[in-house]
Structure formats: structure tokens, C-alpha cells
Amino acid sequence: MSALLKRVLVVDDDPVVGKSFNRVLSQKGYVVVTAQDGREALSKLQDGDYDVVFTDIRMPGMDGLELAEQVKARKSWTPVVIVTGFGSQANEARAKAAGVSAFLHKPLTPEQIEASALQAMAQPVMPTATHAANVAAVDITQTIAGLHAEVGRGSEENLKKLGLLVAAPFIGLAYFLALPFVGLALLAGMGVKAGAEKFMKAETRAQVWQVAQILAAPFIGLAFVMLAPFVGLAILGGMVLKLIAQRLMTRQTLTFLKNVALFFAAPFIGLAYITLLPLAGLGTLAWIGLRQKNNKAEPQ
Numbered sequence: 001m002s003a004l005l006k007r008v009l010v011v012d013d014d015p016v017v018g019k020s021f022n023r024v025l026s027q028k029g030y031v032v033v034t035a036q037d038g039r040e041a042l043s044k045l046q047d048g049d050y051d052v053v054f055t056d057i058r059m060p061g062m063d064g065l066e067l068a069e070q071v072k073a074r075k076s077w078t079p080v081v082i083v084t085g086f087g088s089q090a091n092e093a094r095a096k097a098a099g100v101s102a103f104l105h106k107p108l109t110p111e112q113i114e115a116s117a118l119q120a121m122a123q124p125v126m127p128t129a130t131h132a133a134n135v136a137a138v139d140i141t142q143t144i145a146g147l148h149a150e151v152g153r154g155s156e157e158n159l160k161k162l163g164l165l166v167a168a169p170f171i172g173l174a175y176f177l178a179l180p181f182v183g184l185a186l187l188a189g190m191g192v193k194a195g196a197e198k199f200m201k202a203e204t205r206a207q208v209w210q211v212a213q214i215l216a217a218p219f220i221g222l223a224f225v226m227l228a229p230f231v232g233l234a235i236l237g238g239m240v241l242k243l244i245a246q247r248l249m250t251r252q253t254l255t256f257l258k259n260v261a262l263f264f265a266a267p268f269i270g271l272a273y274i275t276l277l278p279l280a281g282l283g284t285l286a287w288i289g290l291r292q293k294n295n296k297a298e299p300q
Helices: 015-026 038-047 064-074 089-098 110-122 129-199 202-248 251-297
Strands: 006-011 030-035 052-055 080-084 102-105
Touching: 006 015, 006 038, 006 110, 015 030, 015 110, 030 038, 038 052, 038 064, 052 064, 052 110, 064 080, 064 089, 080 089, 080 110, 089 102, 102 110, 202 251
Parallel strands: 006 030, 006 052, 052 080, 080 102
Antiparallel strands: none
16 A cells, blocks of 8 residues: 555654654655644644644643544544653553554654554554443533533532522612611702801801811721721631632632622621711711812902
């Protein structure tokens, strides 16, 4: 059988290996194509057929044994030869189960390279029952892994939606309770401003606003003082729990616990807004009014 126009795919992350195969086999009439890793090899196999595939075992990403299984699962008629410097009984057993044609150890002489190509192409491709069972097991494992990933993502989304659904009433209640205080503060500020402009002189109004600012400052500061320890403890506790959880729990468990924490924290967050917003609103209005009155009171 002539080797003319026989296509050979050499898969190895070491370019020297590909050049060696190309130098030896191209002189014998073979067309040699090289690939740096398993994914590149599968891409080239998808674009066309090859008469034999030589592959290393240790490569980045997909190793040679997995590549051999993939090749035999997709194109069972394609001979695969393992060429490695890291041979072991376990690797040879897995390669045999995958249906490879030969398991060779580096380094190879030019004569061994040519002989292994001829031998691989001369062998009839008859997938054994062991190989078929191995391919089926690989497919089933990949299918189960894919389903597990989909179920996990679905569970995370459902838990997140459930947490938001449960927390929504508390968040809405917080805003509902806070808004009247903000509105009353705005109305009070407008009323005080109107009364001051009608009954007080400019200098008197400036003094009143200064007094209001002084009186409001302790309440604003008190609100921040009361809330700051809780916020700090919550942040510190969250960091500690996150570090512990990352070491001890799966991603699905972490997501579930995060949603539970948000559910229980929502009322306290709402309470913080209810406590802080009226005081902050009054303080802001007093400060703005004071700035305006001071500007008006300054001589032009």
C-alpha cells in the first residue's frame, strides 16, 4: 500500500516532536499536520479525515488519553497511536480500553515512526465491546455532568428569586415607613422658611438657621454613631463567614446561605433607613436653608 497522500495528525505541545514526524514521514509521501493540544486536534479532525493520529499524553487542557477517547467516539475508524515519555500500566490500560492501535514510548527513531504509521493504518478497525462500553460510559458521564450543572444553575436562580420575593415586602415596608417622615420634614422645612421670611429680619433668620443647624447636628451624629457599629460588625461578620464558607461549602450551598442572610437582614436594613432618613433629611434641609440665608445676609 502506497503512503502517497496519506494524512497524519501529530498532536504534541512540544513543536520539536511535530517537526521530527514531519521530517521523517513527509519524505515517505505522507501529509503531516500538527496540533498543539487536544482541542486544536479535534477542530482539525472535524474539518477533515486523517489516516492516523499520533498523540502525546501530557498536554495542557485535554490530555492525550481523553483525546483518544474523543477521536474513537467521533470517528471510530481513525487509528490512534499514543506516543509518550510518561508511560504507566494505568495509562496503557485506559488507552487499550479506548481502542488505540499502539502505545509507544519516547524517544522514537525514524524507523519506528514510519513503522508505527504503517502498522496503525494496516490494522483493521474493529472497536471491541470494551471500547464501546468505555465510550458509552464517557458519554453518560458527560451527560450527567451537564444535567447536574443545569440543575445547579436552576436551583441558584430559583433560590435567588425566592429570596427576593420574600424580602420585597420588608423592603417596601421600610420605604413606606420612611417616606412620611421625609415628607413631613420637607413640609416642616418649607413652613419654617416661609414663617421666617415673613416675620423675621434677614439677620434674625440667619441666626435661627444657625441655631437649627447646631440643634440638628447632635441628632445626625447620634444616628451615625448608633448605626456605625452595626454596619461595621455586619461587614466584618460577612467577611469572616465568606472565608469560612469558601473553604467548607459548595457553590450551591453558598448561594443558598447568601439568600437566607439577605432575607433575615432585609428588616434590619429597612429599620436603619427608617431611623436615618428623617434625621438626615432634617439636617440636610437645615444646612441648605442656612447656606441660602447666609448668602442673602451677606452685604452685596
